[in-house]
Amino acid sequence: MGSTLIHGATVLSVDAENRVFEAGFVAIHDGRISGVGPRDATPNPSGFDEVFDLTGHLVMPGLVNAHTHSAMVLFRGRSEGQSLLTMEGWYNSIREPELSLVASDIGPAVALSCAEMALSGTTTFCDQYFFAEEIADAVKDAGLRAVIAYGIVQLGDERRGAEELAKATAFLEHQRSADGRIVPWFGPHAPYVDNTEALLVEEVAVANEYGVGLHLHMACGPEDNEETQRRYGTTAAVALEQLGFFKGRIHAAHCIDLSDEDIAVFARAPHASVSYNASAGLRSGRSGICPAVSLRAAGVTVALGTDNVAANNSYDMVSEMRVAGLVASHREGVAQPLSSRDLIRMATIEGARALGLEHEIGSLEIGKAADIAAFDLSGAGYSETPDPETLLVYSGSGRDLRHLWVGGEQLVQNRSLTRRPFGDIRQTYSATYAEFWNRVQQARTDAKNKKAVA
Template sequence: MSSALLRDAIVLTVDAENTMFAPGWVAMSEGRIAGVGPMDTCPDRSDYDEVFSLPGHVVMPGLVNAHTHSAMVLFRGRSEGQSLLTMEGWYNSIREPELSLIASDIGPAVALSCAEMALSGTTTFCDQYFFAEEIAEAVKAAGIRAVIAYGIVQLGDKARGEEELALATNFLRQQRSADGRVVPWFGPHAPYVDNSEDLLLAEVAVANEFGVGLHLHMACGPEDNEETQRRYGTTAAVALEKLGFFNGRIHAAHCLDLSPEDIAVFARAPHASISHNATAGLRSGREGICPVVDLKAAGVTVALGTDNVAANNGYDMINEMRVAGLVASHREGRAQPISSAELVRMATIEGARALGLENEIGSLEKGKAADIIAIDISGPGYSETPDVETLLVYSGSGRDVRHVWVAGEHLVADRSLTRRAFSDIRREYSATYTDFWARVEAARKAA
């Protein structure tokens, strides 16, 4: 594997002190970060196979999309007017057409999603969906990192739940990639709503046995708590804590309707985190907004995610930082209760921490994996500023990402994919999209 030196850029390390070098350099060798520092300590360019002089660029850790469903790019624009954070909206606009999915649909869809993520600066994402094996293969072909949670939807069918648990367990055994870019998890869709209590506890037991996490949706709306309020007089989070569910590594998406007691549950748990999906939450029409300020004050790890692109329509994590900042101001009734620097951390190191990968990715520190992006801030919309993080969050765009490295591999060079042309990915996806929706329409007519 070649070595490379990135120099003459503004370097955001996102280390514990939020160290910035302006200008600075980052060196990588054998897929790891070999060093980082100010320009007056820059190594000799002759020591490296490649040298990139990047004035007018921000160099920073790759972004972490902490919640999405990559194959659901097939549903982009198909849920307008529906709230995907309600059982009715999800079932009518997503679940019913999902019944027409076949394994061969997944690879082209995930390839397009991985391409869009890489081109906008995301180097790691957390996925939850069906056809997990096909997702894993597509991710490996794309070259970015993914925690892939095997999606389990039971919907009251005990036999189906047992079958899905067995398949998910087999997925855990087989799919951890040798280079560490694919990490398998469990993905119970939602507690009590479509995963029973017994199944949830069985999932925790197996996940703990394999040392992996569970990624699920929580507190998306009143439906999440109806069953536990009826049976126990508590919210789902409190009921699950009493059952021992939070003894595992739990990564929960959305969490719009958390009570103070629920926040305390997450704070007490040894490894519990939340993916705040601000854009998807706003588009859902739900009144609830994830209480990020209260969660962070309680010491809970909060990351950022896009959710699927039926709920969001895009994978731009820079935009997601901006929306998260805006919605926090609206919820708290005061200006910028979450700083731009903290929003950057939520999209990088806090995302890594949520996935148990903080020792490997999420910041530019010697010895970590060389997952690095370079963003061109020399064009329109950018100008001189004393606060680079604010410039990035509130003026930036994923479309300004120019270079992306994952494990030292140059996956995006001068805004173009290096492994496979985007035009080829898009062409294959378009054919798959047409075939899939033709099957959906045929199934509807036959019903």
């Protein structure tokens, strides 16, 4: 694969010591980081195939989007006035038109999402959706990393649940031997809301058999605990712990209604983490806010995610860091209970840890995969500062991403994609978008006519 030297930039290592190197360097050989350090330790550039003088840039680990649904870019701007963290809002805005999706819709949608993520600094994301094979193919074409959880929605239909479990298992078997940038998981959409207890038990058993994680929505709204409170007098998190659900790797999105007892459940679990999706939570209109500060104090890994771009409308993880920090300050009534450094760690190494990838990505350390983002801080809106982390979080934007590498391969160079032109991706997506929504409208018209005849 060759060698690359990046030098002259402010380098955020995000290692255990949070080392920051002014005018530092990162060296890459055969897709892996071979050196990180200060200016006076910079290797001789003549020994590298490519050399980038990134003076005026901030170089850091690629960002990890810990929760999204990449194919749902098709629904951007389609849920205004609806809360997607309630069953009614989700069903009306998303689930009903989803019934018109076909496999050929997925690739163009995911390609656009991957392009938007790459162009704003994200190198790895955690996805949960249907058509998982098509998502995986599109991610491979884009060159990003992804944990892809096959989304299982049962909605009371036992036969459907069994069929989806079988499809999810087949997905695991196929992708385990596929490209190493794709990690297959299970994705029970929401426990007790649209996955029955019996199906949850089966999902845990299969996930443990294959040694994979489960990515789910939890404590998103009032429906989440209704069933378990009625049956057991407790919350869904506690009921799931009693089922043995938390014995494996669990990554839960949203978690805005967690009780102290629920937080203790996460803290006791060997591999439980939370994706704090602040922007999506605010847009939902829910009064609850993920207790990120309390979770972290209890020792729980908390990562950051955008959720889908119907709930958020943006994949910009720099913006997500800012919103997460502001919302935490509001929730706790304390100025910056999550520091800028905390937020950067949550968007990098903690996201990697939540996905079981902390030994491979999430920090700039020798031996790790060279997943690297370089932001240009020389333009308007930036200025000299003793704190480059706060500069990025509270003054920065993902739109200032200039270069991006995944596994040492440069996917973004001078703000342009290297594998496939963005214009081509957008043109293909636009045609797919029109076809999909025409199909949705036709399905609605047919249903209305059928009802009128009846």
